[in-house]
Each structure stands twice: as structure tokens, then as C-alpha cells.
Amino acid sequence: MVARVCPELGRRKFPGLIFPVLIFSLLFCLSSPIRAQESPYIVTYDHYLEEPGSLEVEYFSTFGTQRGGNDFDAFWTEFEFGVTAWWTTEVYLAGQTTFNDSTIFTGFRWENRFRLLQREHVVNPVLYVEYENTSGADKILKEVEGHDVESDYAPSNAVLRKEHDHELELKLLLSSTFKGWNVAVNPIVTKNLLPSEPWEFGYAAGASRPLALKASPNHCNFCPENFIAGVEMYGGLGDTQSAGLHGTSHYVAPVVAWNLPSDWTVRLSTGFGLNDNSHRLLLRWGLSREFSGLGELVERWLGGRP
Amino acid sequence: MKVRFALFRPAGRIGWATIVAILVGISVFGAAWAAAQKEDAAASKNRKSTYAALAEAPEKARQKRNPFAGDAQAVAAGEKLFEQHCVQCHGRNAEGAKYGPSLLREEVQQATPGTLFWILTNGVVRRGMPVWSKLPEQERWQIVTFLESLKLQPATAHSGNLQPVKPVLR
Numbered sequence: 001m002v003a004r005v006c007p008e009l010g011r012r013k014f015p016g017l018i019f020p021v022l023i024f025s026l027l028f029c030l031s032s033p034i035r036a037q038e039s040p041y042i043v044t045y046d047h048y049l050e051e052p053g054s055l056e057v058e059y060f061s062t063f064g065t066q067r068g069g070n071d072f073d074a075f076w077t078e079f080e081f082g083v084t085a086w087w088t089t090e091v092y093l094a095g096q097t098t099f100n101d102s103t104i105f106t107g108f109r110w111e112n113r114f115r116l117l118q119r120e121h122v123v124n125p126v127l128y129v130e131y132e133n134t135s136g137a138d139k140i141l142k143e144v145e146g147h148d149v150e151s152d153y154a155p156s157n158a159v160l161r162k163e164h165d166h167e168l169e170l171k172l173l174l175s176s177t178f179k180g181w182n183v184a185v186n187p188i189v190t191k192n193l194l195p196s197e198p199w200e201f202g203y204a205a206g207a208s209r210p211l212a213l214k215a216s217p218n219h220c221n222f223c224p225e226n227f228i229a230g231v232e233m234y235g236g237l238g239d240t241q242s243a244g245l246h247g248t249s250h251y252v253a254p255v256v257a258w259n260l261p262s263d264w265t266v267r268l269s270t271g272f273g274l275n276d277n278s279h280r281l282l283l284r285w286g287l288s289r290e291f292s293g294l295g296e297l298v299e300r301w302l303g304g305r306p
Numbered sequence: 307m308k309v310r311f312a313l314f315r316p317a318g319r320i321g322w323a324t325i326v327a328i329l330v331g332i333s334v335f336g337a338a339w340a341a342a343q344k345e346d347a348a349a350s351k352n353r354k355s356t357y358a359a360l361a362e363a364p365e366k367a368r369q370k371r372n373p374f375a376g377d378a379q380a381v382a383a384g385e386k387l388f389e390q391h392c393v394q395c396h397g398r399n400a401e402g403a404k405y406g407p408s409l410l411r412e413e414v415q416q417a418t419p420g421t422l423f424w425i426l427t428n429g430v431v432r433r434g435m436p437v438w439s440k441l442p443e444q445e446r447w448q449i450v451t452f453l454e455s456l457k458l459q460p461a462t463a464h465s466g467n468l469q470p471v472k473p474v475l476r
Contacts, residue, residue: 037391037440048440051394053405085431119428120439180442213442217382225445261390292394 038265040257044206044232046184047124047175050082058288065281069154072098074139086115096139107134128171136163146200146239147247149277166193180213198239206232228257249278357413363424370420374451384452422450
């Protein structure tokens with residue numbers, strides 16, 4: 001969208017890393033970092049929301065192989081804010097570099113997650129509502145739905161960016177934690193806001209566990225409890241015009257998160273395509289940090305009580 | 307039909323759908339923010355209700371025994387976890403802060419370990435405390451062990467007159 005409004009910006013190299021670096025620096029000045037116990041998932045969601053008043057800033061990158069086209073590196077920055085203990089809101093800004101082609105801004109997403117039950121249950125449901133305003137060149141593959149296949153991403157950025165998607169995405173995040181294990185399943189329904197477009201379906205599922213269930217008394221970088229490992233799987237399930245697995249892509253990805261005592265979280269994921277419609281490899285990494293006190297800061301800006 | 311097409315125009319410009327989505331979003335955000343603030347203000351007025359969630363723990367949960375009771379290592383680990391996850395709301399000395407109540411008051415200190423564990427696990431979502439079941443069970447018990455160790459601090463809220471306690475965190 002921005003690239004359309006301001007073509008000059010689209011032609012320039014998108015400063016993928018500069019923006020998050022600036023944001024991280026600003027937040028360091030304005031608030032205090034806190035330790036987060038982040039899950040290792042990159043695509044799947046568990047039922048845990050952001051703590052109220054906290055802002056988590058995340059930078060993710062996905063390197064993908066592309067048959068019939070150029071490999072790419074898609075990146076996005078997330079700003080995740082805990083409004084209440086039952087509501088988290090989040091904005092994504094995404095871009096991508098297609099090698100031997102160009103680097104472009106590909107759009108934004110605004111997601112909201114609502115915890116539906118007050119207490120913990122065997123299965124905990126969270127409602128996920130997202131509005132997407134992206135171009136066809138968006139390659140972050142944050143979710144795979146409908147008949148998304150590798151060949152969709154093969155054309156040049158100049159061609160792909162001509163398509164614009166305004167989509168509403170709904171997910172039911174079902175998650176359970178038992179004996180240190182987390183199991184999460186996310187059915188996905190997406191609707192392009194063009195009336196002629198069908199409803200699309202997809203899924204993501206994951207399981208993870210910390211390497212140790214008991215904390216050590218000392219502050220340490222390499223204590224096993226700082227690492228959470230797991231696996232996630234995601235893919236499309238067709239659409240209302242053609243439901244099923246025909247012409248869909250699927251991935252499986254071992255994932256690991258390293259929650260550092262210095263309040264940073266590092267995530268790594270190596271995704272493997274499971275059929276001929278999938279990218280062969282999706283190599284992802286992410287860096288995040290959570291900042292507290294943002295709620296009070298916003299309150300002050302809005303003239304609330306000190 | 308013409309109107310529908312205009313509403314959902316797939317052009318690169320900011321369309322009506324975007325504007326409406328943003329306006330609705332701002333409205334919802336504002337309303338929820340106001341509700342949260344109202345709830346916060348109400349909580350301040352009625353401190354008793356702040357601790358009412360302790361009474362909601364089921365009997366079975368109350369009777370659970372702390373597997374780390376009296377374990378000095380668990381106290382130290384619990385202190386570390388408290389520093390990492392709880393200080394933001396409950397204050398560096400568990401004395402309470404804007405978003406979380408004091409954990410030194412008698413309501414908390416007289417609660418059974420099982421009750422504290424239940425609160426940690428389930429949170430008090432309507433009052434802003436998130437669920438902490440994402441921490442493994444053992445880590446939650448370590449935090450409970452640390453909270454129990456605060457009973458040993460001089461002058462707890464039993465007198466209703468809190469004394470400064472030894473800073474428990476770095």
C-alpha cells in the first residue's frame with residue numbers, strides 16, 4: 001500500500017533492520033525490559049497473552065527457497081501490547097527482499113487475541129481476529145491457508161505487488177499445558193474482503209517443552225530451563241470452492257527458543273516443505289524483547305491518572 | 307453492487323475498508339482501555355476484593371502440598387523467578403505496585419501454598435493478573451516457596467503496619 005502511495009519508497013531498498021533497531025533503542029530509553037517466557041513457535045499460537053501494560057517488540061526473518069524463481073528473505077516487525085489480561089493487540093509491518101530482484105514493503109497486519117475463559121482448563125480457547133492489508137508480494141508465510149503454493153511466489157516483485165489483499169483472518173487458538181508440555185492447535189479461516197473471493201482454510205499446530213522444568217537458583221545463560229524446544233506444523237486446507245488437501249502446501253518445522261537472562265529471546269526454526277507445492281526450506285529466526293511500563297506511559301499521554 | 311465494489315476496492319490506496327477497520331479498532335481499543343481503567347479504579351476503592359480471588363480456590367487445590375517446602379534452593383530459585391516475572395506488577399519487595407497488590411498482607415501470607423499455586427496457575431484475569439501456567443509446575447512451586455519465605459520477614463501485614471523489608475532482589 002505504502003509502495004503504491006509513495007512509489008519512491010517502494011523502489012528504494014527497504015530498511016528492514018534499521019526500523020526495529022530504532023524502535024528497540026527508543027524503548028530502552030522509555031521503559032524497563034522484563035524477562036519473558038516466550039514459546040518457541042513462530043507460526044502457531046498458544047493461549048498465553050501479553051502481560052497487561054507490556055509491549056513486546058519482535059523482529060523475524062524468513063529465508064525461503066524458491067523453485068522457478070529467486071530465493072527470498074521476508075522480514076517483519078511486531079509490536080505486541082497487553083491491553084488487559086484477556087486482550088492482546090498487535091501490529092505487524094512486513095517487507096521482503098527477493099534476491100536478484102528488489103526489496104519492498106509488503107503491508108501491515110493488525111491482530112487481536114481475546115482470551116475466552118477466565119481460568120485455566122484442559123483446553124484453553126483464545127479468539128484471534130486479524131485484519132491484513134498486504135500486497136501479493138508478501139512472503140512472510142506467517143500462516144499458510146487455502147491453496148497457497150510455492151509457485152504463487154515465483155513471479156517478480158513488480159508483478160506480485162500489483163495484487164492487493166484486504167483480508168480478515170480468524171483463528172481459534174486451542175492450547176493445553178500439562179507436565180511442562182504445551183500442545184496448541186489453531187484452525188484458521190480467512191476471507192478476502194472482495195465479495196467474489198472464497199473463504200480459505202488452514203491450520204497450524206505445535207508441541208513444545210522446556211528442557212528443564214525446574215529453575216536453577218543462579219542467573220545463567222545456558223541453564224536448560226532457558227531453552228524451550230518443540231515442533232510445529234502448518235498448511236492449507238483449501239477453500240469453500242475446493243476444500244481438501246488438493247493443491248495445498250504443508251510444512252513441518254523444529255523450533256527452539258532461548259530466553260536469555262538479559263531479557264532477550266531468540267527463536268530459530270527450520271521449516272521443511274512436505275509436498276511438491278511447498279517451499280523446500282523455510283529458515284526462520286527471530287529476536288524479541290519485552291518492555292514493561294508502556295501502559296503507564298500511554299496513560300500519561302492520554303491524560304489519565306498518574 | 308457498485309457501493310460494495312467501492313468499499314472493498316483492492317487498489318493500493320487506503321480504501322474505505324481500511325478506514326472503517328482502523329476507526330472500529332480505535333473505538334474498541336478506547337472502550338476496552340476505559341473499561342480496564344474503570345476496573346482498576348474500582349479495585350483501588352475496594353481492597354478487600356483484590357484478595358477475594360484467594361477464596362475462590364477449590365478445596366482440592368488448597369490442600370495441595372508444596373513439594374519444595376523448606377528447600378533453600380527452591381527459595382533462591384523462586385526469588386529469581388519472582389524477579390523475572392512478578393516484580394513488574396507486585397514491586398521489588400512484593401510490597402505491591404500500581405498493577406498488583408501487596409503479597410506481604412495477611413490475606414496472602416495466611417493462604418495455603420496450594421491456594422497460592424492455584425492463583426499462579428489460573429491468574430485473576432478479570433483483575434489483570436495473567437495466568438502463569440506457562441511456567442512449568444515446579445517453577446510455580448518455587449515461586450510459592452519464595453512467597454512463603456517472606457513470612458519469615460519481620461513485621462508483615464499482621465500488624466497492619468508494614469515495615470520496610472530487606473530488599474530481596476538485586
